[in-house]
Amino acid sequence: MTVVTNAAEEVVLRVNELSLEYRLRGAGPKTLRAVDGVSLELRRGETLGLVGESGCGKSSLVRTIFDINVPSSGSVEVFGQRLAELRPKDRRQLRNRVQMIFQDPYSALDPRLSAHEIVAEPLRIARRYSKDRVVELLESVGLSAEVMDRRPAAFSGGQRQRLGIARALALDPDVLVLDEPVSALDVSVQAQVINLLKDLQQRLGLAYLFIAHDLSVVRHISDRVAVMHLGQIVETGTAEEIFANPVHPYTRSLLSAAPVPDPRARSSRRRVVLAGELPDAARRPSGCSFRTRCPIAQEQCSQQDPTLVSTGSPTHQHACHFPEDSQRSVAPAMT
Secondary structure, rough: OOOOOOOOOOOEEEEEEEEEEEEEEOOOEEEEEEOOOEEEEEOOOOOOEEOOOOOHHHHHHHHHHHHOOOEEEEEEEEEEEEHHHOOHHHHHHHHHHEEEEOOOOOOOOOOOOOHHHHHHHHHOOOOOOOOHHHHHHHHHHEEEEHHHOOOOHOHHHHHHHHHHHHHHOOOOOEEEEOOOOOOOOOOOHHHHHHHHHHHHHHHHHOOOEEOOOOOHHHHHHOOOOEEEOEEEEEEEEHHHHHHHOOOOOOHHHHHHHOOOOOOHHHHHHOOOOOOOOOOOHHOOOOOOOOOOOOOOOOHHHHHHHOOOEEEEOOOOOOOOOOHHHHHOOOOOOOO
16 A cells, blocks of 8 residues: 655655554454554655544554554655664664654653753753753743743643643654644644644644544644554545545545534535444454445455555545445535
8 A cells, every 4th residue: 555645755754564463362363453554655844644533553553653563564764764674773863853742741741840851851861952952942832931940730731732842842853743632632722732833844844644533633734634444544645635525435434524614514414424333453354444334335345455546646545446436425525
């Protein structure tokens, strides 16, 4: 499954046919395939939104990108260098260029440390510490030097997330992986943090892998979107292509469930409620992993696992045997 990108632009993060299996104990299946042949490319200065239900493998993919999990097959490349082929010292240095922002800003910060100590910690480890640099980082995310002695409990949720962003920026990364970075915040604060992220991206040329359940946020911030189901990418394209012309029935079902503020658009859209639950990854259905819940599944779907193919656009791909049936019978696009 290869996601088409513009080769003329620098790829800062590449995931090649990545698979990850967990060994299970006890009776029943012996392995669980959490990530199944995923390939993604992220270019400098762009945002790739990764969406899917809980349990679809997003977190396992991120843990593998960060070298926490060892992939069963495939590879992760940062600036063209495969992490698995590097010496530990070189791998650590390269990993500094990819940093993480977590969903819960409170649990992600050490409650015993001050704001100064939290931001200074990665700088000290890298032997790049200076007080001026800490102040610069705090001010870059909208916090003043006056808060340096405060601990996380003294901050609001939005301020804690800004503090987490400042820490992530300490080592001048090129890529930020954002795992539901605004889902724990109030709506008004969400907008402020999203605007901050967009401003930082424009100023610093950062690339974002943005993981979220909130499709309205994904639509607002993403240049491209990849839809993940049971460890596989089932559709990918530009944000405009995915939201205006979704092809895969799973993508269309996700969009049909997203809230729409326009009453007229909402009244003209039919909600698609999928039958059953997300299949057990340890007992994957034969053929297409979505077929047990798919409203257009046919015999071929149980026999053959579809691969990503182009819709006609070089940037829009889907993994469905019957995309025409999906567009006719599932749901209108999100407007």
